Amino acid sequence: MCMDALLRAIAESKRRDIIRLTWARELAAAEIADYFPDVTRSAISQHLSVLKGSGILHERRDGTRRLYRVNRGEIVKLRAFLESFWSDGLERFHDLDETIEASGTDA
Template sequence: MLEALGDATRRTIFELLAAGPRSVAQIAGDLPVSRPAVSQHLKVLKDAGLVSSTAMGTRRLYALDPRGLAAIRGYFDQFWNQAMVAFAQAAENPPEEKT
């Protein structure tokens, strides 16, 4: 899942979709890449579970997938929780001062 965000263009698309659903044409309008390239990036993001699509007439709207966001948050929360435990342990057991 995180591998999909390893590409700068995909991260930008991901960030654009955070503002709300968009079509390929709308996304391509904000990027220096073609519509076919945007479609390829969206496929990678969709395959990773980070983006979903909905048919709206003759076009598709892409949006962030809440389940994918929850998975990313869960991944990073584990590190946050470990850091907080380590901080609490360090605060409760400060190193002895040498005099």
């Protein structure tokens, strides 16, 4: 449920590029958009919304500008989930039957 959103947010090269851009420095929307000459500023704004919505990006306002920066905590969560997906989920697959019956929607 929550992981679906995070994974979908990452499953897009432009959004991954945005994550890279805003990993270590805060950038304004226009500065980010400048890195993508082939798409509209509007398209980038919508990608920013998706990233913000999934929790990956943090937004701070400064005058007219909106500054974006990666919320590393969320990345850590995602990494941890995948880590346990690779190891726990896959190595100890025997637990699966219970897992599915218990959740049904997500894991």
